[in-house]
Amino acid sequence: MRTLIAAMALWPGLALAQQAVTSAAPASVAVTIYREPGRAADAAFDRGWLRGYALVTETRDVDLPAGPATVRFEGVAAGMLAETALVRGLPAGVAEQNLDADLIGARNLYARSFGRPVILRHTDPRSGAVVEEQAVIRSGLDGAAVIQTRDGFRSARCAWPDEYISYADLPAGLVAKPTLSVQTRAPAAMHGRVTLSYLAWGFDWRADYVLTMARDGRHLDLAAWITLASSDDTAFAGAAAAVVAGKPEKQTRGWENRFGDDQSLSFTCETAMPPPPPPPPPPMVEFMAPAPVAAKEYIVVTAQRRAPVMAQQEALGDLKLYRLPLPTMIAPRAQKQMAFAERRAVKVQPFYKGTLQLDEHEDQPLRQALRLNNRKAAGLGLALPAGHVVVLEPHGATTLPVGEGRIDDKAVGEEIDIELGEATAVYLAEADGRQRDDARAHDHIAAVTNGRDQPVIVELAIPLDEGQRLTSPSHPLTRKNGQPLWRITVPAHGMARLAFRVTDSA
Structure with a gap:
């Protein structure tokens, strides 16, 4: 009772009838999208089950009457986390807020x-x-x-x-658009501009890179795209869009009940005769997720082949924010691509990499790889979000894909290794692994064979267990990640050998 009296003292007008004020759409909107926690950055979207999230910031104009009022913000994201909603600009703040997200649909109409x-x-x-x-x-x-x-x-x-x-009529409680309603009051009738911010699930983004090798094999052209995806039912037209790279901590509470709701309506017949067989399914359309009843399906691709306007990189604490320079439509249940970065004549070092397993006596595969130095002097020099990579090589009058890989989030100044497919013409073999008279020492000979028409660079990691020591290498070795590394140029149709000894200290 004391709590109720205190609330009425602070909000005396709430005891009176509430006047309704509706904001049908925002005057402007900004959408900042975060990747799904736990999804590999190069993994494809599950467009029917997006579990990334977005910070949506809307600017709205409202005409408030004097006294208490219920302000309805129509067209918010269907996946809004209402507990994160923050409204700024109302003269007396917010006393109560409710998310009305029971949309008109076959199931909801029947249930209500x-x-x-x-x-x-x-x-x-x-x-x-x-x-x-x-x-x-x-x-x-x-x-x-x-x-x-x-x-x-x-x-x-x-x-x-x-x-x-x-x-015959619309049951109470169903709405055509997701709506956030808040209760407030104004000392006098007024026009106000308010800001509504909230988190919403059902969004995601990824980076995609296309690397086109030059004919000299030492340079490449880089083109990068950002793909925005939404499984929400709400469209955000003319949005100022941005994406955040990195791995911010985000709790997943609440999202599992906000997606996957089937709004279709099916019936079960209780009959003695078996029902007729269902009609054949429609032809499958690749990359198209089924849309709910009364929802449109969009696929939007925005590309500018000449002088594309690139995303702008900004620091966000330890994270990186990439702001898209042009207003864009984030359509419901859609995805679109926008140019992110473009660099020409970037220096690249093709090589082969592998790991020598000392207890393996059969041929061991190597992997093709590319190494970029993320510096301006090497033609790059920009923070790159993790993503999927496709590599093309010139072949006659055209270019053909030769491999796919991924990169992790990379800052300026870092070395970038991109692993591609398994090598077919370059392989590793351990020719011998003899034990010496001292049972703690073993002699090894590793051989790398090159079946290509040109020399190749090979990097071979030699992992050692705790207490083991590598001595007497026949070629100089370096170290990487605390382990010995053999880096050698193998001539065309040639072979390189490395002899060394491994000793156990125990």
Whole structure:
């Protein structure tokens, strides 16, 4: 009781009737998208189950009456986390807020119409005429849809497979757009500009890189794209978009109940005869996720082949923010690509890499790799978000893909190694692994064979267990990540050998 009296003292106008004010759409909107926590940066989207999130910031104009009012912000994200909503600009702040996200759909219409009159319509197969019949819904969504007519009770769509339900009015509580409503009050009638910010699930982004090798094999052209994806039902037109690279900590509470809700309506018929077989499924369309009832499907690609306007990189603490320079449409249940970076004549070092397993006596595969130095002097020099990589090489008058890989988040000044496919013409073999008279020492000979028409660079890591020591190498070795590394140039159609000894200290 004391709490109620205190609340009425702070908000005396709330005891009066609330006046409703509706903001149909924002005047401007900014959407900053974070990657799905845990998804590999080069992994493809599951467009029907996006689990990244976005910070949405909307600017809205409202006309407030004097006294208490309920302000309805229509068209917010369907995946809004209402507990994160923050409204700035109201003269007396917010006393209460509610997210109305029960959208109009087949399932919601049926569930909210229990005990209400409806119209059943079907086509008479003999006359072709549309037949209407009054009925009342007498069951929930689970199991058969029980309908009561003047002739008794039956299951919908069992007597007439083409039967559908027509509703006379819209049940209370259903909305055409996701809506956030807040209660506030104003000392006098006024026009105000407010800012609404909130987190929403159902978004994601990824970076994609296309590397086109030059004919000299020592340079490449880099083109990078940012792909934005949304599984939300709300469109954000003319949005100032940005993406954040890195791995900020984000709790996943609440998202699992906000996605995957099937708004379609299916019926189960209780009959003695088996139902007819379903019609064949429609042809599969690659990369297209099924849209819910009354939702459109968009795929938008924005590309500028001449002088593309690139994303601008900004520091965000230990993270990197990439701001897209042009306003864009983030369409519902859609994805789109925008140019992120372009660099020409970037220095590159192709090489082969592998790991020598000392207890393996068969040929061991090597992997093709490219090494970039992320500095301006090498033609690059920009922070690169993790993403998927496709490598093209010139072949005659065209270019052909020769491999795919990935890069991790890389800062300026870091070395970038991109592993591609398994090598087919360059391989590693351990020719010998003899034990010496001293049981703690073993002599090894490793051989690398090059079947290509040009010399290749090979980097071979030699992992040692704790207490082991490598001595007497026949070629100078370096170290990487605390382990010995043999780096050698193998001539065309040639072989290189390394002899060394491994001693156990125990």
